[in-house]
Amino acid sequence: MTLDDLTRTSGEWLRGTGPESDIVMCSRIRLARNLADFPFTNRGSRTEKTEIESHFRSAISAANLELLYFDVNSLSSLDRQFLVERQIISRELSGSEGPRGVAISSQENVAIMVNEEDHLRIQYMLSGFRLHEVWDEINSLDDQLEENLAFAYNPSLGYLTACPTNVGTGIRVGVMLHLPGLVQTKQIDKVFRALQKINLAVRGLYGEGSQAFGDFYQISNQQTLGKSEQELIRILTDVVPQVLQYERQARQTLVTERRQHLHDQVSRAYGVLKTAQTISSEETMLLLSSVRMGINLGLIDDLSVATVNELFIQTQPAFLQKLRGSELGVEERNVARASYLRSRLANGRMATGE
């Protein structure tokens, strides 16, 4: 499989399956790990980073892990952006320099970044609300890597990381939620403030600095020291159901108090996406969000959530350009985006790529 083959498939985490998948797009855990006998990435020489890359690649083959490695240093900026859009690499890894890469599994559940802020950033994602399963998978992956790699660790501070905000477990436990109901009923800020009070971070679809996008929000822990992985997962599995309940109540309010308005909004959104000749990324996200909620409320019945989930990613700039096989300016992308949406949404076609 090559990077270009990825344009014909999509990650498992977009399938729209698993518990609570009407709201929980996916569950994700990442672990920060460093090799004990190398300086952290920001202080590593080119040679050292190359050595880290080769130690990592030996460790994945020794553990018989079926992962595909991309040498990010040799990828074009379009290809790097393409991996960022798919949530496979961070903007930071895409934008940095020197030897670095990412190993992914064919279903894209696993993505291990090499020479990001930490030597290894191990990520595991599953569609729906399944944090315990994600933990079992990533914990075993971490063990398999550790068979052949000496991780920086000390008994009192745990796994040692380049930034003290990640030290200890090195874990970030997160869920990606679709919250259009709370956005439309203007209750989202209240929910965020409550989450921040209990030390949970809220971010947009594309991570830390970026704005929330298509009404998707990631909720994750910030504390990594002094609580075990299980405790940190438990905080999320306790809190997320409450957020889901608020979102369902908000949607119910919209249905009972503004049914016609809501139905109109959803139908118009679907109509525009099916027929537009040119459309911006922002408008696409906004309309896809309405359509996604419409499907979950039974207002649209000829379209799957999986297709809509995929379209959030597949209408991004780099994906469209990879699909066309050439670089496109903003205007050309808007035309390509509209054309792609029309082809995917014609006759309520079902999701592809399973």
Add this chain to the structure above:
Amino acid sequence: MICQRCKNEASVHLTERQGGKRHELHLCMACAKKAGLALPESPPNLALDSVVQSLIVANVGELVGELAELACPDCGIKFMEFRAEGRLGCPQDYRVFGRGLLPLLQRVHGATRHVGKGARKRPGAIQRLRLRSQLREAIAREDYEEAARLRDQLRLKDTHV
């Protein structure tokens, strides 16, 4: 709009006024960075970074005199550099800068001791980290004989199989 220095799409647009004249500059991110004109990309972990930064400043204030000169013997980073950049240089820094870091960890995590998964014991890692820093220094002063010797020693002690 196309970048004025290469053919990529321009994403940085600047207007300058010089002597009453208006100059417009349209560059792609790469050319803007080269020219030192790009806005800093929104840093990852924005909130956390600023929290860390303010905590570092608030909590190590009285130690600065002593800590300012403190440097890690393994990676060479000074505590002051960590204070400015928010990133440590190597795993040993947690020991070397312990006194400066503990109040920070307490504020960020509300704890200073790890609870949770433990790594397996791997003796010799610190020694190899030190050999690596000696190797870097040998290369820097172009002492290739010493560098070759250190590289051999490292190879013998390699635990990543």
